[in-house]
Amino acid sequence: MHFVVSWEIEADEPERRAIHAELKDCLKTYSWVHPLQSTSLFIVEVKSLIGWARINQHLTSVARMHPNEVSLLVSPLMETGSYAGWLSRTLWPELDRVTRAGAHSENSANTGA
Numbered sequence: 001m002h003f004v005v006s007w008e009i010e011a012d013e014p015e016r017r018a019i020h021a022e023l024k025d026c027l028k029t030y031s032w033v034h035p036l037q038s039t040s041l042f043i044v045e046v047k048s049l050i051g052w053a054r055i056n057q058h059l060t061s062v063a064r065m066h067p068n069e070v071s072l073l074v075s076p077l078m079e080t081g082s083y084a085g086w087l088s089r090t091l092w093p094e095l096d097r098v099t100r101a102g103a104h105s106e107n108s109a110n111t112g113a
Helices: 016-027 049-065 089-098
Strands: 001-011 031-034 042-045 070-074
Touching: 001 016, 001 049, 016 049, 016 070, 031 089, 042 089, 049 070
Parallel strands: none
Antiparallel strands: 001 042, 001 070, 031 042
């Protein structure tokens, strides 16, 4: 099972970096992939609904500590998923591992990286 989480932080450095670290720390004991490096979008693997709820609660508590700086979006829990898009070929196996999809759209694989 997995879900997608993304956040936006409206703060100057070093506060932005500190808040980002707090949010990312919520994911530290889980397997995740960060496919779009210039974003804060993560695909996170969890074993159960309880894991999703714990991470969601932890992320939300960090966001509540910074209500004017953080916007947070957490997807529903998904059993499996086959993502499509244009990513480096090296990211697809990692993404498949986290989502347990085992396959992705070959037409969308980036051959350039």
